[in-house]
Amino acid sequence: MSAPEIHPEQSVELLKALHILTRDGKLNQDSRRKLKQVYHLYNFIEPLLDEAFTSSADPVLVDHGAGKSYLGFILYDLFLKSRPAGRVIGIETRAELVKGSRVLADKLGFHRMRFYDLSVEASMSSDRIPARVNVVTALHACNTATDDAIRFALARQAQSIVLVPCCQAEVAAVLRKHKAASLAQTPLAEIWRHPIHTREFGSHLTNVLRCLLLEAHGYALTVTELVGWEHSMKNELIVARRTGEVRGNARERLGEILHTLNLDELQDRFNY
Numbered sequence: 001m002s003a004p005e006i007h008p009e010q011s012v013e014l015l016k017a018l019h020i021l022t023r024d025g026k027l028n029q030d031s032r033r034k035l036k037q038v039y040h041l042y043n044f045i046e047p048l049l050d051e052a053f054t055s056s057a058d059p060v061l062v063d064h065g066a067g068k069s070y071l072g073f074i075l076y077d078l079f080l081k082s083r084p085a086g087r088v089i090g091i092e093t094r095a096e097l098v099k100g101s102r103v104l105a106d107k108l109g110f111h112r113m114r115f116y117d118l119s120v121e122a123s124m125s126s127d128r129i130p131a132r133v134n135v136v137t138a139l140h141a142c143n144t145a146t147d148d149a150i151r152f153a154l155a156r157q158a159q160s161i162v163l164v165p166c167c168q169a170e171v172a173a174v175l176r177k178h179k180a181a182s183l184a185q186t187p188l189a190e191i192w193r194h195p196i197h198t199r200e201f202g203s204h205l206t207n208v209l210r211c212l213l214l215e216a217h218g219y220a221l222t223v224t225e226l227v228g229w230e231h232s233m234k235n236e237l238i239v240a241r242r243t244g245e246v247r248g249n250a251r252e253r254l255g256e257i258l259h260t261l262n263l264d265e266l267q268d269r270f271n272y
Ligand SMILES: C[S@@+](CC[C@H](N)C(=O)[O-])C[C@H]1O[C@@H](n2cnc3c(N)ncnc32)[C@H](O)[C@@H]1O
Pocket: 064, 065, 066, 067, 068, 069, 070, 091, 092, 093, 094, 097, 118, 119, 120, 121, 138, 139, 140, 141, 142, 145, 148, 166
């Protein structure tokens, strides 16, 4: 392989299937950037997988809202393929994508990958997924699927959770519903008075609430940017590692923020 960016052990067939390499096996400017982004994300996840192997002989990574499962495939190819154990499970509601991933995994001989045509919520009670998992990822899982993924990760005692949230409309809708009351109550409501600010603040606030929830459950966080990911505006990356040390005031602050912003009806979603 002539392109220096491609690791010698990487599957050329996979990179072609993911359109990172062209059909004749070349990298173009666009795919070079794509590959750089993939490695950028991989750098965050690799140490989490290393850690998972120190506590489990056969760690399980569950990828929610997997889409075409490019993340699972890249992780399997770069990390798990050369090891005798470790599994990837992709959860995705679109049956045709699940089918496509199964076909590709078979073709590549990636035998420790499984794909289920399930919603994140339904996967919570699926007995096809081990009771404990090591790593949970959710990249651009739509709307509240990220929140379901967090609930799943907490229930299955994940050691680490990697989230790149998508747009989230639920908090903005509740901010909107109580806007008049909030404006009468506090000048802070100016922060979300204009519709575009309601949407953006709602989205930002959602991630703040998710972070507090994770801290209340004993996770230490890195909140950063996933540079230039897929041309998306939604580039916030939340990496959570379970340390067991609960941030003392996280739960209380979470509750107070929801109450102060007239979002009490979301207490069950974010404060559990
Ligand atoms: C924007 S795509 C992201 C796909 C992939 N994670 C990526 O980053 O390329 C979001 C995917 O999540 C799936 N999805 C949305 N809501 C879901 C849910 N509640 N449970 C499972 N999958 C869901 C959609 O079908 C879609 O394939």
